[in-house]
Amino acid sequence: MGMLSYLKKNRNKMRLIEGMSYRNPILICGFALAPAIMITTSLKNSVAMTLAFLVVTLPTLVAASLIKSRLPQWLRTVLYALIASVFYIPALALVRQVHPLGVDLMGIYLPLVVINSVVLSRAERFARRNQPQWALIDGLCYTVGFGFVLCVLGVLRELIGAGSIWGVSLGLDQRTPAVLLPFAGFMLVAFLAAGAQFFNHLLRKRIYHRQSEEVK
Amino acid sequence: MDAVTQFFLMALVAVFTENAIFTRALGASRALIELRSSRSTVLFGAVLTAITFLSSLLCYPANIFLRKLPYYLYLEPLVFVFCIGAVYAVIHLLMSRFLPKAYKRVSKMLPMATFNSALLGAILVALHQSFDLPKTLGFGLGTGIGFTFAALLICEGQKRMELSRLPRSFRGLPATLLFIGILSLAFYGLIGHQLPS
Numbered sequence: 006m007g008m009l010s011y012l013k014k015n016r017n018k019m020r021l022i023e024g025m026s027y028r029n030p031i032l033i034c035g036f037a038l039a040p041a042i043m044i045t046t047s048l049k050n051s052v053a054m055t056l057a058f059l060v061v062t063l064p065t066l067v068a069a070s071l072i073k074s075r076l077p078q079w080l081r082t083v084l085y086a087l088i089a090s091v092f093y094i095p096a097l098a099l100v101r102q103v104h105p106l107g108v109d110l111m112g113i114y115l116p117l118v119v120i121n122s123v124v125l126s127r128a129e130r131f132a133r134r135n136q137p138q139w140a141l142i143d144g145l146c147y148t149v150g151f152g153f154v155l156c157v158l159g160v161l162r163e164l165i166g167a168g169s170i171w172g173v174s175l176g177l178d179q180r181t182p183a184v185l186l187p188f189a190g191f192m193l194v195a196f197l198a199a200g201a202q203f204f205n206h207l208l209r210k211r212i213y214h215r216q217s218e219e220v221k
Numbered sequence: 222m223d224a225v226t227q228f229f230l231m232a233l234v235a236v237f238t239e240n241a242i243f244t245r246a247l248g249a250s251r252a253l254i255e256l257r258s259s260r261s262t263v264l265f266g267a268v269l270t271a272i273t274f275l276s277s278l279l280c281y282p283a284n285i286f287l288r289k290l291p292y293y294l295y296l297e298p299l300v301f302v303f304c305i306g307a308v309y310a311v312i313h314l315l316m317s318r319f320l321p322k323a324y325k326r327v328s329k330m331l332p333m334a335t336f337n338s339a340l341l342g343a344i345l346v347a348l349h350q351s352f353d354l355p356k357t358l359g360f361g362l363g364t365g366i367g368f369t370f371a372a373l374l375i376c377e378g379q380k381r382m383e384l385s386r387l388p389r390s391f392r393g394l395p396a397t398l399l400f401i402g403i404l405s406l407a408f409y410g411l412i413g414h415q416l417p418s
Contacts, residue, residue, distance in 0.1 A: 082332045083310060089302075090298040122250055192399060
């Protein structure tokens with residue numbers, strides 16, 4: 006009984022912060038790959054995209070948990086996307102404050118944050134059936150996971166590709182501009198995803214060993 | 222006659238040279254990676270193509286009205302998502318009423334095919350570059366067909382990778398992304414420059 010209750014307690018607690026820990030939206034779930042691959046050519050772009058993601062996703066998830074299951078499923082999905090587009094207006098204003106050139110640099114990928122898979126999937130699966138505060142925490146964890154991966158990619162690609170961080174040139178001689186192209190984005194995300202899966206396997210192995218020790 | 226030429230030319234460009242997945246990473250998402258058989262891939266691609274074509278038909282006049290407003294950058298996603306949502310609702314209602322068998326097969330993939338970055342991305346690319354109506358429609362159609370071809374390639378690649386020996390951390394998503402990355406490199410070699418986004 007001790008082992009089963011430990012597993013249950015562990016799972017419920019970890020499920021709330023899954024976006025940050027073992028279910029990274031980009032690396033494990035495979036959501037929102039388009040911005041992660043294309044616009045992470047500089048750290049400024051990544052930070053601006055994360056802020057836009059935050060401003061669009063969190064209010065939409067709270068609204069989804071308030072709407073619950075009152076409407077049929079096809080209408081719900083359209084409504085989530087429409088609510089997200091309404092919250093895109095402050096998001097774009099914020100991005101314009103933080104990174105004014107970013108609106109042109111990010112091109113079509115900034116409006117695409119409106120129909121990102123994280124908000125539509127989490128709204129349908131989690132926010133619809135839970136209270137607003139848990140939907141908010143869940144959305145926040147997924148945003149932190151998203152932002153972390155985007156910033157890591159941004160730093161790596163800007164350092165190797167342009168030899169600068171946050172637009173400040175570091176005076177490096179060795180630069181590989183090919184890292185700023187989409188194919189390098191795919192490959193870097195692939196390696197980070199492999200690292201995340203390795204970390205997940207390690208975690209599961211530790212939990213399994215801990216439980217088998219408890220049984221003994 | 223010129224309009225038809227432009228339509229087919231733009232469709233060819235969108236299928237091969239400016240492929241949605243390999244050059245712009247649009248549509249690379251979980252929906253693509255979870256497609257397991259060629260039949261479901263072709264079905265998904267067909268639904269995506271149909272909805273892209275119909276949505277670009279609605280979004281083009283909406284864009285003409287939108288450009289006249291002062292804050293069109295802020296209202297752009299709202300208007301386009303509204304058009305896409307309208308097409309989605311109409312298709313949903315018509316299919317569930319008149320084609321129940323087809324609707325049963327398609328209903329699970331309809332939301333993922335509609336709210337897909339490939340669809341909205343294609344419309345945004347076409348309208349940001351100020352294409353006229355035949356070019357926009359051709360680009361939308363070509364994006365859907367190009368997505369289908371790319372998805373078939375990726376599905377076949379995933380099947381072969383599942384049968385081969387890969388390190389455990391690389392099974393699934395990482396291997397598929399590496400595969401898409403190498404094909405994307407090949408497309409970059411074909412085009413030679415970074416496409417405007």
